[in-house]
Amino acid sequence: MRSELFAPEYAEQQAAGIQKQGGKMCRVGLNGEVFARAGSMVAYQGNLSFDAMGSGGIGGFIKQKLTGEGVPLMKVRGQGDLFLADAAQDVHIIDLDGSDGLTINGANVLAFDPSLSYDIRRVSGAGMSSSAGLFNCVFTGVGRIAITTKGQPVVLAVNQPTFADPQAAVAWSSGLQTGVQMNDSFGLGTLMGRTTGERFTLSFHGQGFVVVQASEEPPVSAISGQGSGQQAGEGGLGGALGAFLR
Known part of the structure; x- marks a missing residue:
């Protein structure tokens, strides 16, 4: 049988751990466990088990509800090959x-090693009533993360004041000083509903980098946790890891 599908670029990767499989898929050569976005499995081989993550105790549950980081997780364990994807978005690998x-914006987390520590933190200067989705996932330690972007991203070197739309900013160095800038001037036009569509902007200062995707995610309610797509859901990164990573 002949087909372009049998070309080397379509063949399964053979390395262990979290790897890119083409441009829009992630392969995990698993001999142990990995955390992944719930519902992101597209195929697997071998002997793997899938466990939905719980709320991780009342403290984690409350934090998840307040932040709206409703990103459901699953823990995959065993021996075999796991293939993950999220709506054909581009996949990128980052080693800490x-x-x-x-x-990282919670909507862009696809998979990560259990060796990494994790928390949810609010961007400095972001009010609790803001619907800009200004709560994000902070990873520390040594390990690998697979993230997704809509389209090819740009990586901005922060060596001067840098600004990005909160829903377009995918990831950034945690050592950066962040804040929130309001762009629309309050006046008669604002009262009449006229707006630039760029009401809130994230600001970055210091030395580091910011990854910006070519698309804006729908805003997430910072109180109710209601968003669209996979940003909405029960459990999630805010509370799911409490029992496992703390």
Whole structure:
């Protein structure tokens, strides 16, 4: 049988751990366990088990409800090959070496090693009533993370004041100083409903980088946790890891 599908670029990767499989899929050569986005499994081989993550205690449950980081997780364990994807978004691999943390928009987390520590933190200056989705996942330690972006991202070197839409900012160095800037000036036009559509902007200062995707995620309610797509859901990163990573 002949087909372009049998070309080397379509063949399964053979390395262990979290790897890219083409541009829009992630392969995990598993001999142990990994945390992954619930519902992201597209195929697997071998002897693997899938466990939905719980709320991780009342403290984690409350934090998840307040932040709206409703990103459901699953823990996959066993021996075999696991293939993950999220709506054909582009997949990127980031290795943390322990020298700096990485802040990631919860909607862009696809999979990560259990060796990494995790928390949810609010962007400095973001009010609790804001619907800009300004709570994000902070990873520290040594390990690998697979993230997704809608389209090809740009990586901005932060060596001068840098600003990004809260829903377009995918990830950034945790050592950066962050804040929230309001762009729309309050006046008659604002009262009449006229707006630029860019009401809130994230600001970044210091030395590091910011990954910005070519699309804006729908805003998430910071109180109710209601969003669209896989940003909405019960459990999630805010409370799911309490029993396992703390």
